[in-house]
Amino acid sequence: MNFHHVYFFPLLCITIALLLLVKSGVKKRIIVLITSLIFYSYVDLVFSLILAMSLIVSYICSLNIYRHENVYVKKMALLIGILINGISLFIFKYLSFFFENTSILFDDNYSNTVLLNIGLPLGISFYSFRLISYLVDVYKRRLDPPSVIDFSIYGTFFPIMVSGPISRALRFIPQISNITITADKLYRGYRLIAIGFFLKLFIADRIAPYVNFFYDHNEAMDFISAWMAVLAYSVQIYCDFAGYSSTAIGVALMMGLEIEDNFNFPYLAKSISDFWRRWHITLSEWIRDYIYIALGGNRGGALRTIVNISVAMVLCGLWHGAAWTFVMWGGVHALLLIMNRVWRETKASMILSDQYPRIYNVCAWFITYLSVTLSWVFFRSESLKQAKEVILQLFSFSFNGIGWYHPFVLFVLIAFAFFHLLYKSNIRWIVLPIDSKYTPTILLCLIWLSFVFYPTEFQPFVYEKF
Amino acid sequence: MDKYIQSPGMVYKKRTEGWATTYKGAYGINAIPDISKIQAKKIVVWGDSFVEAHQVEDNEKIPQRVTQKIISKRANEDYLCFGAGKSGDSLADFYFDIQKYEKKIDNIILHVILLTDLKDSLPDQNSDKKDGVYQAIPLLLKYNIWKPKYQAIKKRLNDYGLYFVWEPTKSGIEAITQTNLFPQFNWISPRLKTNQAETNTPEKKLPDSVSWRFLFDKFKDISKAPILIVYCPDIPLLKNGNVVLEDQHLSQIHRLVPILKMNGIGFINAGPAFISLYSKSKKFPRGFQNSNPVKGHFNAMGHEIISDVIFQAIISERHIP
Numbered sequence: 015m016n017f018h019h020v021y022f023f024p025l026l027c028i029t030i031a032l033l034l035l036v037k038s039g040v041k042k043r044i045i046v047l048i049t050s051l052i053f054y055s056y057v058d059l060v061f062s063l064i065l066a067m068s069l070i071v072s073y074i075c076s077l078n079i080y081r082h083e084n085v086y087v088k089k090m091a092l093l094i095g096i097l098i099n100g101i102s103l104f105i106f107k108y109l110s111f112f113f114e115n116t117s118i119l120f121d122d123n124y125s126n127t128v129l130l131n132i133g134l135p136l137g138i139s140f141y142s143f144r145l146i147s148y149l150v151d152v153y154k155r156r157l158d159p160p161s162v163i164d165f166s167i168y169g170t171f172f173p174i175m176v177s178g179p180i181s182r183a184l185r186f187i188p189q190i191s192n193i194t195i196t197a198d199k200l201y202r203g204y205r206l207i208a209i210g211f212f213l214k215l216f217i218a219d220r221i222a223p224y225v226n227f228f229y230d231h232n233e234a235m236d237f238i239s240a241w242m243a244v245l246a247y248s249v250q251i252y253c254d255f256a257g258y259s260s261t262a263i264g265v266a267l268m269m270g271l272e273i274e275d276n277f278n279f280p281y282l283a284k285s286i287s288d289f290w291r292r293w294h295i296t297l298s299e300w301i302r303d304y305i306y307i308a309l310g311g312n313r314g315g316a317l318r319t320i321v322n323i324s325v326a327m328v329l330c331g332l333w334h335g336a337a338w339t340f341v342m343w344g345g346v347h348a349l350l351l352i353m354n355r356v357w358r359e360t361k362a363s364m365i366l367s368d369q370y371p372r373i374y375n376v377c378a379w380f381i382t383y384l385s386v387t388l389s390w391v392f393f394r395s396e397s398l399k400q401a402k403e404v405i406l407q408l409f410s411f412s413f414n415g416i417g418w419y420h421p422f423v424l425f426v427l428i429a430f431a432f433f434h435l436l437y438k439s440n441i442r443w444i445v446l447p448i449d450s451k452y453t454p455t456i457l458l459c460l461i462w463l464s465f466v467f468y469p470t471e472f473q474p475f476v477y478e479k480f
Numbered sequence: 481m482d483k484y485i486q487s488p489g490m491v492y493k494k495r496t497e498g499w500a501t502t503y504k505g506a507y508g509i510n511a512i513p514d515i516s517k518i519q520a521k522k523i524v525v526w527g528d529s530f531v532e533a534h535q536v537e538d539n540e541k542i543p544q545r546v547t548q549k550i551i552s553k554r555a556n557e558d559y560l561c562f563g564a565g566k567s568g569d570s571l572a573d574f575y576f577d578i579q580k581y582e583k584k585i586d587n588i589i590l591h592v593i594l595l596t597d598l599k600d601s602l603p604d605q606n607s608d609k610k611d612g613v614y615q616a617i618p619l620l621l622k623y624n625i626w627k628p629k630y631q632a633i634k635k636r637l638n639d640y641g642l643y644f645v646w647e648p649t650k651s652g653i654e655a656i657t658q659t660n661l662f663p664q665f666n667w668i669s670p671r672l673k674t675n676q677a678e679t680n681t682p683e684k685k686l687p688d689s690v691s692w693r694f695l696f697d698k699f700k701d702i703s704k705a706p707i708l709i710v711y712c713p714d715i716p717l718l719k720n721g722n723v724v725l726e727d728q729h730l731s732q733i734h735r736l737v738p739i740l741k742m743n744g745i746g747f748i749n750a751g752p753a754f755i756s757l758y759s760k761s762k763k764f765p766r767g768f769q770n771s772n773p774v775k776g777h778f779n780a781m782g783h784e785i786i787s788d789v790i791f792q793a794i795i796s797e798r799h800i801p
Contacts, residue, residue: 223772227772230720230721231718231720231721232721233721233722234718234721234722234723416718416762416764416773416774417773418773419769420769420770421769421770422770462648465648465651466644466647466648
């Protein structure tokens, strides 16, 4: 089940109605838990058992961490909990990739034929990370283990199950004991859902066929079409993912629960580190807190910092998918982060930013956006070979080939740029403020547009694959 | 006429593939208010959505271009080419429609049938949008009036000025009716129900040539006017980044042509003209900037190429002196 499925909204409406009718906090939690279980088991009943196993093991480990005084026992419990979640993620997501690549090394044909089509449990990348962060937070005494029901809700909460945000237990669990639905939350949730649907259905899904066509036939396209497709993909992935996050946060809000924001105009970033403070915020914070800082962060000297950044970003890339293209994408971002760090410490950067702040900011923004957009080529390409071909094509300046300048894609690119410009110019009505009188009308128009122009080829959420 | 056709005066505005406005006249014919009142010698181009061609303006469509070419060559004689047929039609439909139209419209001197997909000449097609039903076992051609769905709902919405809600309503109905509502106890996500008509289409059990012999034997008796089939293969084709110029159905065409000849039906293959267009200009006869650049319906260039092919055939075979 997903937000776009027709039976999702009846389920949500019934859940909200029950939460409004019921007064008891315990009953409200049970309602939320049952809804989450229905949501998950509807898609894959058998994979629900995998989820259940992860939850049971994580909870037992957290209890052992909390109750035992012995540091060794605490560490072992933490390790077991992390390993079980990590191994589960590895088996379902990375085992095929591992076999494919090791068989190349050992020339073992048997490995190539191992049947590993066991599917990917829905949201495993996201819930594994949530459970690992929960265990670490309990270990570091930031959080006491909650009740079984509250923990189960945290582990299965359906709005964020499929594609995040990766909500921290620290922020999520305390809310569960006091689920309150107010008119304000309902309206704010509705606003986020309307925006999410618009971004996903009207924008992302309608430019996806253009991007897909390009990547299916990139050798035959001219370089302008290549640029259009690459830019369009940067818009598509943002609108797809931000649309999902907005919808997920909106649904949670309508149920009385606040979830962290996941995006903050990432394409306005003026450096790559700024980009990662604005893009998939919950993931980048998770990577920072549980991998980068755990490895030592920037406390071990320049070389150690470089290594830590590289490991963190390569793992971030790998988290997105079991393919070398994602590893490369992570590696590119590691390189960009390192270069940015080195540049910031040069005298030239300080002088330029002091003396020519406007030009410096514009150049910084342009370089950041260009770097991020070019890195998306690795993210989207089917192979490293294709990624290389596309990047070379972008700088070939060759008009040989098919020129496809789809009017709607052009419109979206221009409108997207214009929207960001207006936001940057502090024209706030563009983001539909909650207290504004015209916002309800515009929200209705967004929903209308989403359904009138419902895409004939519906695209699954990009991050659903992860 | 005992068939569904668009009402005269209807205007179709196509914006999602191409950008054009089509005006419907009597008998569902584009751009001609009432063909029966025109005394000229008439050439009919039969086809499905490729001839209906809502993607290009009326004066750019194949029949109109053929008329213009004839006028430029035979200015002092009265010839008119018009298109007939609707989206989804196949040869089974044309078998019945040729006879119906000849009763209503006189002075038809030639029938040109545009064949864009060989499946349209074979039995056991999906019967949606089709009046003519062509079944394989036993071989049979029969008439079955097709009616578009939801006409009552659309009319009611139109009466209340609410026609604009039709598309989202239809999307909603389809989403509900096509989605499997029950959990699947398996490893993969629930699949959407496939289109019932497609799944119920039985496999073709007869060899092509047997079906064609039956069909075209019937065709030879339906009109005194000659019939010419213009085959428009799906080439050039873009496949995995490469442009393919070979028609994968050539072997079937080689079996079809003798059968057509045997029944006195002319045949022209427009494939070489498409290849020539691509070779000279790297342009595709199908596709539009606002849909897909290389496939779909014929664009203006495609209409020009085909109209030229038809015109040359008409001249060379002396269908007009």
